[in-house]
Amino acid sequence: MGELEDRRTAVSEARFESLLDTAADGVIVIDETGRMLVFNKICEQLFGYTSQEAIGQNVSLIMPPEFSVSHDRFMNNYHRTGERRIIGIGREVSGMHRDGTVFPLELSVGEAKTADGRQYIGVLRDLRSRRAVEQRVSQLQAQVVHMTRLSAMDEMGAAMAHELNQPLTALLLYLQAVARQVRACHADAKPPSDKMLDVLDKAVLEAERASHIVQRMRQMVEKRDPERATVDLREVVNEALDLSEFVAQGATVTIRRVFGMTPIQVDADATQIQQILLNLLRNAREVAKESEERWVKVSIGSDDRSAFVSVTDSGPGFSEDVGKSLFRTFSTTKKSGMGLGLAISRAIAQNHGGDLMADPGGNGQGATFTLMLPMHHSDEAEEDTWG
C-alpha cells in the first residue's frame, strides 16, 4: 500500500517535472522565505539562469531591485495578516533577465500548504510579444486613421458642397439680376448703368469665394509634397492589404495575392500609393461582397519600364456608361458614395508619372483596376547624360 503510494508519487512527480518543462509558461515555486524550489525550462530562457543556478536562491534574483524590496514586504505582510495582494489574482509585473534587461510579465500565483510549510507557485508569461502585437495594432490603427482620411474626404466633400452652395447661389443671383437689368436697358434703349457694374463686381467676388473653397479643398488633398523613396512595390502592396484587412475586419471576402519573387523597385510615396490601393480594395471588396464567389485578386507585375498592380474582383464589372465617368470627381453609382476615390487615386498615380486604368470586365468578369508606376532606374544620372 505504502509502496504503491510512493510509486504513484514518483510517477506523478516525474510527470510533473516533464509537464513543467514542456509548459509554455514559466513556472517557479518558492517557499515562505522566497527561496526558489522549482525553476522550469521556460524560466531558464526568460531569465538566463539555469535551474541549478536559480534553485535555492531568493526569487528577488529575477526581479528588478525596486521590486525585490517590496516583494519581501508583501510576503511578510501576507504571512502576518493573510491579506492577499496577488495570490489568486494575477497581475502584470516586471522581471529582470540575468543581463539586466527588465521586461513585462504576467504573473499568477497559487498557494499550496505542504508539510514543509507554505509554498507559492508562480506562473509567468512573457508579455513582450503580446506588447509587440499591441504596438503593431495601434500602429495600424494610426495608419488606418490616416488612410481613412480619404473616406473622411467623403464627408469633407459633403461639407464642401454645402460651403460652395452659398457663393454659387449668390453668384447666380447676381448674374440673374444683371441679366434682367441689361435686358431692361436694352428694351428702353438706355446704356447700362454703373449699378450693373457694381453687381458684376460682386458676382466676381462670389466666384472668387467659390474658387478659394476649391483651392482649400485641393490643398487638403495635396496636403504635403509626396515623399519619394525607392521602395519595393510588393511590400507597399502587402502593407496596404494588411491595412485593408484591418479596416474590413470580419469581412468574408478572400484576398488572393499573385506576387513574384523578385523585388519591384519604384520611386514613390508609399503612403500615397497605399491610399490608391486602399481605395481600389475598398471598391473591390464592396462589389465582391455582393457576388457569389467573393474574392479579390491582387497581382503585381512589371516590364522593363513600368510596374503594375492589378486589383480584380469577383463582382459584375461596370457598364460602358459608368466607365465613361468613372474617374471624374463626384461620379458614383452608390447611395452613400462620394465618387472621389478613383478621381483622387488617378491624380496621385499621375503625380507619380504613372496612371490608373480600368478594365470594365462584364459577362461574368469583374472589373480590373491597374495602377501603373514607372520602374526605378538605379543609374538615373547616367540616363540623364545619355538622354
Added chain:
Amino acid sequence: MYIIVEDDPSVADALESLLSGAGLPVRVFASAEEFIHSASPAPDDTMIVDLGLPGMSGGELVRHLEKAGATPKVIAISGTSSRTIARETEGLADVKILRKPPAADWLEAITA
C-alpha cells in the same frame, strides 16, 4: 413687401439686388430673431426664409408665424438634401421651396 431672412450676407445681398433691381420693395434680416423683434409680416407680404438659419431655424420661424396667425406667402430656400428639407418643413402648410444653388430664375419663382 418682400422680406428676406438669410444669414449669408452675400446670398442676402444678391437676392436683394435681384428683387430691388426689378423694382420690388425689399427688407433683409440676418436671423429669425432679428426679424421677430423688429417686424411682423402683413398677409400680402412674401417671406423668403433660409431654412438653415443659425439660432431659430427657418422652419421654426415659419411655424412661429403660423401659430401667431400671420399668413404671408412663404418661400423657403435651402442648400441641403431633399430629405433634410422634408424633415425641416414637416407639418408646414404650403411652403414653396427653392434649392441652392438656383437652377432657374428665382425672380420668376418668387413672384409667380
